Amino acid sequence: MSDDCIFCQIVAGEIPSHTVYEDDHVFAFLDVNPLAPGHTLVIPRDHHERLNDLPDDTADALYAAIHDLVPAAEAAVDAPASNVGFNNGEESGQEVPHVHGHVVPRFADDGGSP
Ligand code: 5GP
Ligand code: ZN
Numbered sequence: 001m002s003d004d005c006i007f008c009q010i011v012a013g014e015i016p017s018h019t020v021y022e023d024d025h026v027f028a029f030l031d032v033n034p035l036a037p038g039h040t041l042v043i044p045r046d047h048h049e050r051l052n053d054l055p056d057d058t059a060d061a062l063y064a065a066i067h068d069l070v071p072a073a074e075a076a077v078d079a080p081a082s083n084v085g086f087n088n089g090e091e092s093g094q095e096v097p098h099v100h101g102h103v104v105p106r107f108a109d110d111g112g113s114p
Pocket of ligand 2: 001008047
């Protein structure tokens with residue numbers, strides 16, 4: 001855990017979140033400032049800044065969780081589609097330096113990609 005990382009603090013329960021999934025490697029919760037209803041963040045429990053920093057087993061677990069959470073998030077808000085992606089590095093727009101995948105449910109005519 002990185003003491004000054006808000007996502008580590010969420011995993012530790014020190015900052016409240018709306019948890020939607022958790023297992024030994026992965027934690028998923030609703031984004032506090034959602035781009036759309038059901039916007040979910042999927043993160044490794046352990047602190048890693050970038051995708052390439054992840055150990056193989058953690059990367060595999062993260063992908064497996066996203067694989068299952070995409071249809072779950074869409075179904076939860078009755079969305080027909082979603083954007084799924086990572087900002088990877090500060091210059092890409094990554095504001096929280098703890099790997100996180102965005103799952104953003106999308107609807108017809110909702111204004112385009114985030
Ligand atoms: P980034 O720009 O780093 O890819 O995305 C960071 C995301 O984390 C943003 O969508 C932002 O709304 C979300 N976020 C930042 N702080 C918190 C928090 O304390 N709780 C939750 N649930 N989401 C947060
Ligand atoms: Zn962290």
